[in-house]
Amino acid sequence: MRGHNYRSLYMHELSIALRAVETIVEDLADHSGSVLSVQIRVGALSGVVPDSLRFAWDVACADTRLSGSVLEIEEVPVRIWCEACQCEHTLPDADFVFRCPRCAASVTEVMAGRELEILSVELTEHESPQAH
């Protein structure tokens, strides 16, 4: 990403990471064990930079049951639908020009790329509280 400073980038993805951790902790209230990994889906249009999210992850997980968990990000490219050609196109990474690559018509229908979703977590259940 261009044109913004380190601090603002950091703050933004940290907020997102903190929200994710919060949601997961709530969802796992009925499960015991510690979290090994978290699977997340991030669309190219979501406003979240995957590397920054990875960078913020450890900080966001500190002092929670997600501490030490690995963040696995599935990146989703932007897919658009051209009404004129009746076909779907995947836009090249970091080049979001909403125009059909085949007929050059302007396209407003975005089929995918705005996702920001927690898919699943991988949990280890210990036999006993002391087990490591």
Next chain:
Amino acid sequence: MNPPKLIEIRKNILKKNDELAQGLRTRFATHGVFVANFVSSPGTGKTELLKYTMARLTERFAVAAIVGDVETENDAIRLRKSGAPAYQVETHNMCHLESFHIEKAIAAASSQFRVEELDLLIVENVGNLVCTSAFDLGEDLQVVLVSTTEGEDKPLKYPKIFDRSDVCILTKMDLAEALEFDHAQMRASIDAVKPGMPVFEVSAKTGLGMDAWIDYLAGRVEEKQAVETPAWVS
């Protein structure tokens, strides 16, 4: 040790923000309050545009503003010169507003304005084109501003915020000639990232182009007031 097990979550990361924003949206709808969120880089001219806009609309509508800034209360002080109330949100170094900021601000600003009595609530977001793009605030309209000084390719560099915004305002049009600003190229950049996006070219210094913008916003506010409170709103 048992083998690890996979637990499905399938939830939007910003679920809490979005739920709170949806709650705010319902509340605004109940009281017929139109909410507009203004985003841009620092220095593009949000405060200047909004001071002008609020001064023009304050005779016709009950208007108030919430301003997010990482540093000072300057913007709220400048906005109050319009004659309408403005409440400064302390973001505590956060580079964007989230829906909880809006909810808190509405409660904290009750000595200055009561949100139920408003026709138009203006939100000046923190100056940032990256971080503001992910957070729904319960607004009806998101306006992205770009100035003539920022280069005609600016929209191409920040497609995400354009994707999320409804309207674009080009500011500092009084400087266009001196800067050899290329209107056609800027329009093409905007159209590439958000086809069909309405664009207003204005100057807060000279008032150039402001009538069209003010008419548009006033029309949107009246449109919302004309809508009956939906039956599902309790």
